[in-house]
Amino acid sequence: MSDSPQPYRVLARKYRPRNFRELIGQDAMVQTLGNAIRRGRLAHAFLMTGVRGVGKTSTARLIAKALNCIGPDGQGGPTIDPCGVCEPCMAIAEGRHIDVVEMDAASHTGVDDVREIIEAVRYAAVSARYKIYIIDEVHMLSKNAFNALLKTLEEPPAHVKFLFATTEVNKVPVTVLSRCQRFDLRRIPAEMLAGHFAHVVEAEQVAAEPDALSLIAQAAEGSARDGLSILDQAIAHAEMGEGEPMVTAAQVREMLGLSDRGSTRRLLGLLLEGDTAALLGGVRDQYALGVEPLSLMRGLLELVHAVTLVKAGRDIATPGQSDEERGALADWASQIGFGPLHRLWQLMLKGHDEVATAALPIEACEMALLRVMHAATMPDPSDLARMLQGGVPAAAPALPGQAPAAAAPAPEPASSLPASFEDLIEAFWQKSKGHLAQEMHDCVGIIRYDPPMLEYRGTASLSPDFATRIIPALREVTGVAWTVTQGEGEAQPTLLANEQRQLADSRAAILETPVVKAAMDAFPDAELVHSDEPEQWSAEA
CATH class of the missing domain: 1.10.8.60 (Helicase, Ruva Protein; domain 3)
Structure with missing residues (x-):
C-alpha cells in the first residue's frame, strides 16, 4: 500500500522564515537582538508590533529558537543564528516544544487564562534554557487580564521570557508597554x-x-x-x-481587477485634455475588463502623486518603469503648476472616498472624474478673494489641453442680503432648506456677521462637513458668493442657547412670584411646565 501524498502547504506557511537571515525588511531589529544576545543584555519581555504579515509571530518564534538553541553538538548558547538542527530548534519550529507556549489572546482574553500563566512561571523549564510564552494579538486581553499579568511581567523568574505580538499597539496599556522592549516591524518595501x-x-x-x-x-x-x-x-x-x-x-x-499603468496614463491624459466623451468611454472600457472603479481612482491618484514628485525634483524612477511612463510624467510636470496639481489631488481624493462608499461605484467614479475635469477651470482662492472685494480676477490657470476660464464678473452688491443672522436663517426656511436652517439655529455661534462674510464657531454637535454644505447653499439662497470661515475667537451664543436661557429666566421669575410660591408650597409634587402657546406656563400636579 503506497503512502498517501503530503497535503499541499500554502506558500505563506511553506516560506515562513526559519532563521533571522530569511526575515526580510527588519534589519534594524535583527541587529539590535544580535547585539543584545552577544552582550548578554536580554530583556525579560519583548513586544513586536506592526501591520499584518510583516513577521511578528515569526520573529517571536525565532527569538525562542535563538534563546534556546544548544547547537549541533549540544554545547551552544544563545545565538542570533540558531542552528535549526538541534532538538530545541526543531521542536520549536514544529510547535511541539513543551517549554515554548503559544497563546492566541483573541480567544483567551480573560483573567483565568492569564492566571494559568502566572501559576506556571514559578516552575523551571523542563528541557529548555528558557520557558517562553508567546502571546499573539496581546491587545485583545481584557483590562483585568492585563492587570493580573503586570506584577509577573515586571519581575518574572530568570528562566521566563515573554514575547508579545500585536497589530494595534495603541490598545496595549502603557503599564505593559513600559515593561517590554518594543520592536516596531516596518512595512516591507x-x-x-x-x-x-x-x-x-x-x-x-x-x-x-x-x-x-x-x-x-x-x-x-x-x-x-x-x-x-x-x-x-x-x-x-x-x-x-x-x-x-x-x-x-x-x-x-x-x-x-487592476488597471494597467498605460491605460491609467491614457485616462489621465484624456482628463487633462478635457475630452469628456473619450474619458467616459475609457472608464467604461476598463470597467468591462474587470477593473474595479476604486482601483481606477487609486491608480489615477498614484499617477498625480508621481507627477507632483517629479515636479518637486524627486527622482522616482524604478527598475520596472518604462521610458514611456518616465517621459509622460516629465511632460506633465513641466506643463502643470503646483496649484492645479494640488487641486487635482484633492478632487480625486474626495472622489475616491465617494466611490468607496457609493451604492453605484462606476457611476460615482464617472461623476467624480467629470467634476475633476470641469473644476479645473475654477478660479484660485486668491481670485475668489478679489471677487468678494469687488475686483475682477484674472482667468484661472487651465490644465493642459483645456481652455482657460473666462474672467469672472464682479459680484453683485450685498445691500439686499439678510441684515442679521436670524434673517439669514429665515431665508433658508423660505427656500426649503430646513435642515441647514435648524443646524445654524442650534449649533452655530456668530463671531462676525458682515454679509457676504460669515465667521462662526460651531458647537460640538455641529456636523464636520457643515462648511462644505453651507457655502453652495448660501449662494443658492442669496444669489451671492460668501466667504465662510470657522474661527476660534469669542462667539455669540447660538440662537437655541439664547432661547433656552430666556426660557430659564422666565421660569425662574414666575417661580419667584408670591402666588406661584404659595401654590408650590401647598402642592410639593407640582411642576411648572411650558405650554405649546408662546410664553405660556401652567402648573401640573
Whole structure:
C-alpha cells in the first residue's frame, strides 16, 4: 500500500522564515537582538508590533529558537543564528516544544487564562534554557487580564521570557508597554518583496514575469504574508503550457481587477485634455475588463502623486518603469503648476472616498472624474478673494489641453442680503432648506456677521462637513458668493442657547412670584411646565 501524498502547504506557511537571515525588511531589529544576545543584555519581555504579515509571530518564534538553541553538538548558547538542527530548534519550529507556549489572546482574553500563566512561571523549564510564552494579538486581553499579568511581567523568574505580538499597539496599556522592549516591524518595501517572490517562484519551479511580481508586491502593501497569498492565487490562475506554469502581468491584473499603468496614463491624459466623451468611454472600457472603479481612482491618484514628485525634483524612477511612463510624467510636470496639481489631488481624493462608499461605484467614479475635469477651470482662492472685494480676477490657470476660464464678473452688491443672522436663517426656511436652517439655529455661534462674510464657531454637535454644505447653499439662497470661515475667537451664543436661557429666566421669575410660591408650597409634587402657546406656563400636579 503506497503512502498517501503530503497535503499541499500554502506558500505563506511553506516560506515562513526559519532563521533571522530569511526575515526580510527588519534589519534594524535583527541587529539590535544580535547585539543584545552577544552582550548578554536580554530583556525579560519583548513586544513586536506592526501591520499584518510583516513577521511578528515569526520573529517571536525565532527569538525562542535563538534563546534556546544548544547547537549541533549540544554545547551552544544563545545565538542570533540558531542552528535549526538541534532538538530545541526543531521542536520549536514544529510547535511541539513543551517549554515554548503559544497563546492566541483573541480567544483567551480573560483573567483565568492569564492566571494559568502566572501559576506556571514559578516552575523551571523542563528541557529548555528558557520557558517562553508567546502571546499573539496581546491587545485583545481584557483590562483585568492585563492587570493580573503586570506584577509577573515586571519581575518574572530568570528562566521566563515573554514575547508579545500585536497589530494595534495603541490598545496595549502603557503599564505593559513600559515593561517590554518594543520592536516596531516596518512595512516591507515593494522592491524587496518582489525580489523575495522571485526566489519563491524559482523554488516552486514556476515562471513569472517581473512586472507580475511587481504588481503582486504593490498589492501586498508591505505584507509578506498577503503577497505570498496573492502569489499562491496567481500561480493557480496561471495557464499551464508545455513546461512550467507562467504567471503574467496581464493575468495578475485580471485576477486583482487592476488597471494597467498605460491605460491609467491614457485616462489621465484624456482628463487633462478635457475630452469628456473619450474619458467616459475609457472608464467604461476598463470597467468591462474587470477593473474595479476604486482601483481606477487609486491608480489615477498614484499617477498625480508621481507627477507632483517629479515636479518637486524627486527622482522616482524604478527598475520596472518604462521610458514611456518616465517621459509622460516629465511632460506633465513641466506643463502643470503646483496649484492645479494640488487641486487635482484633492478632487480625486474626495472622489475616491465617494466611490468607496457609493451604492453605484462606476457611476460615482464617472461623476467624480467629470467634476475633476470641469473644476479645473475654477478660479484660485486668491481670485475668489478679489471677487468678494469687488475686483475682477484674472482667468484661472487651465490644465493642459483645456481652455482657460473666462474672467469672472464682479459680484453683485450685498445691500439686499439678510441684515442679521436670524434673517439669514429665515431665508433658508423660505427656500426649503430646513435642515441647514435648524443646524445654524442650534449649533452655530456668530463671531462676525458682515454679509457676504460669515465667521462662526460651531458647537460640538455641529456636523464636520457643515462648511462644505453651507457655502453652495448660501449662494443658492442669496444669489451671492460668501466667504465662510470657522474661527476660534469669542462667539455669540447660538440662537437655541439664547432661547433656552430666556426660557430659564422666565421660569425662574414666575417661580419667584408670591402666588406661584404659595401654590408650590401647598402642592410639593407640582411642576411648572411650558405650554405649546408662546410664553405660556401652567402648573401640573
